[in-house]
Amino acid sequence: MIATLHLIPVRIGDSNPGFWMPEEALKQARKIKVYIAENAKSARSFLKDIGSLYQLNNIKIYQLSSNTTKNQISEWLSCFEECKDIGLISESGCPAIADPGSNVVLIAQSMGINIKPWTGPSSIFLSLMASGLNGQNFAFRGYPPIKSDELKRKIISWEKESNNINQTQIMIETPYRNMSLFKALLDDLNQDTLLCIASSITSECEYIKTLSVFEWKSKKTDFIYKKPTIFLFLAKFKKQSFNN
Structure with missing residues (x-):
């Protein structure tokens, strides 16, 4: 099983997801059950907007902050043993661009995890x-x-x-x-x-x-x-x- 960290873009303005996010990216984002995000509440709002295939309370969201340690991120990413896909989202726009998500990507790179960036607004x-x-x-x-x-x-x-x-x-x-x-x-x-x-x-x-x-x-x-x-x-x- 090849583990993949999906870099999922989030809207930066009040518009329909179909306006700023390609259909293939939407399809993938809807299928992911584990996310890393800066804010769990806004992450759930995003998942509701894009029409996640799962009940929101059944989606695991790890909350990233300035106090999050490398060991914590490594533990989150270790859940690839149970699922092959994890999503990384920012509060706005593309994750890891002017965004703390870059720390997650770097650790994932060191763990040999496949990184998949999806097109979206920055x-x-x-x-x-x-x-x-x-x-x-x-x-x-x-x-x-x-x-x-x-x-x-x-x-x-x-x-x-x-x-x-x-x-x-x-x-x-x-x-x-x-x-x-x-x-x-x-x-x-x-x-x-x-x-x-x-x-x-x-x-x-x-x-x-x-x-x-x-x-x-x-x-x-x-x-x-x-x-x-x-x-x-x-x-x-x-x-x-x-x-x-």
């Missing part, structure tokens, strides 16, 4: 695709510093790197701090740097727009407050040219 990659910014050289910076002086230093440093090597900078923030980060970007980036705001991706109120920092300063953007949002920017690259 706010990081969807926003990059729609931004028009450089998709061949990019860096995901995660959550930037909260303290204003540290944040300012990071923004300036990342913009310098973006300018030097034509690299798109990508970051995310807790929804209630979106406006603070947006203001800091407008204050600290150069006027001609391109900034993309990608908010509520895959939902009915999805908004993705790329403008220069100068242009953003005249735009009303308070609608991103408390909305899941990705921020991307690309400094004006002097050597960049386009063929006509």
